[in-house]
Amino acid sequence: MELVRFRTHVETAPRVGLHMNATIHDISTRFDTVASFVAARPDGWPPDAAIAGATTHALRDVTLLPPIDASSNLYLVGANYRQHAAEAGLSVPKTPVFFSKPATALVGHGQAIELPPVSREMDYEGELAVVIGRRARRVSKDEARRCVCGYTIVNDVTARDLQWVELGKNRIVDWFSSKSLDASTPVGPWIVPASAAGDPHGLHLTTTLNGETMQDSDTSLMVFSVWDLIEYASARVTLNPGDVISTGTPFGVGGFRKIFLKQGDRLRVAIQGVGALENSVVNG
Numbered sequence: 001m002e003l004v005r006f007r008t009h010v011e012t013a014p015r016v017g018l019h020m021n022a023t024i025h026d027i028s029t030r031f032d033t034v035a036s037f038v039a040a041r042p043d044g045w046p047p048d049a050a051i052a053g054a055t056t057h058a059l060r061d062v063t064l065l066p067p068i069d070a071s072s073n074l075y076l077v078g079a080n081y082r083q084h085a086a087e088a089g090l091s092v093p094k095t096p097v098f099f100s101k102p103a104t105a106l107v108g109h110g111q112a113i114e115l116p117p118v119s120r121e122m123d124y125e126g127e128l129a130v131v132i133g134r135r136a137r138r139v140s141k142d143e144a145r146r147c148v149c150g151y152t153i154v155n156d157v158t159a160r161d162l163q164w165v166e167l168g169k170n171r172i173v174d175w176f177s178s179k180s181l182d183a184s185t186p187v188g189p190w191i192v193p194a195s196a197a198g199d200p201h202g203l204h205l206t207t208t209l210n211g212e213t214m215q216d217s218d219t220s221l222m223v224f225s226v227w228d229l230i231e232y233a234s235a236r237v238t239l240n241p242g243d244v245i246s247t248g249t250p251f252g253v254g255g256f257r258k259i260f261l262k263q264g265d266r267l268r269v270a271i272q273g274v275g276a277l278e279n280s281v282v283n284g
Contacts, residue, residue: 080248
């Protein structure tokens with residue numbers, strides 16, 4: 001049973017539900033945010049969690065939203081796979097490299113990625129993301145294991161032509177311009193409990209573009225583990241229930257092969273044990 005944020009076709013306010021067998025069980029009267037649900041169930045949830053008496057909707061009759069509250073934080077990690085660092089012409093970092101995205105950048109499963117007028121080189125990046133279930137402040141790697149309640153998928157779409165800027169004698173990454181563009185970053189389709197996904201460091205990940213496989217990898221190839229990332233991040237900021245950390249993308253992104261997104265494209269990021277995140281591409 002997967003945790004979702006959604007809206008019905010007759011209401012605009014986001015709602016919280018549990019998905020099972022193409023049915024959404026609306027639990028918003030008890031949990032009005034993803035954060036409140038995972039804080040109450042930081043170790044995951046059973047298949048029949050909190051659905052007794054819930055209003056139901058057919059999956060086809062709702063719009064799935066990114067499974068992260070607007071008030072929660074999405075943190076992402078750069079160059080966390082050696083082959084991806086190599087294809088980007090980067091050295092493997094000695095410590096994790098974090099950045100974040102605003103809520104306005106996010107879209108849900110089935111929603112369109114918008115290509116902005118300011119970029120002509122938008123690129124996909126399929127990633128496993130972890131959802132925090134317990135408040136984490138200065139936790140160790142061992143303690144970090146108890147802070148993950150579930151997993152989701154992020155497609156960290158990036159504007160390659162906006163990624164680098166000259167600052168004095170240095171060339172630096174412009175995280176804001178390349179990573180924060182409106183309606184550019186799919187998240188979803190839902191959150192699976194940690195027990196359903198199993199070991200986060202042995203999951204098969206694929207990204208397809210118009211049916212052609214572009215990324216075919218395994219999360220065992222991460223430079224820094226999920227537990228490393230939580231330890232590092234929580235030494236700097238407090239991670240709260242409902243916050244999400246996206247763990248980086250493997251080899252095979254399009255930008256370094258001059259394959260950029262265009263209107264009409266269809267993207268699919270699938271991760272073993274988590275699900276598949278599918279989105280179309282339109283001109284914004």
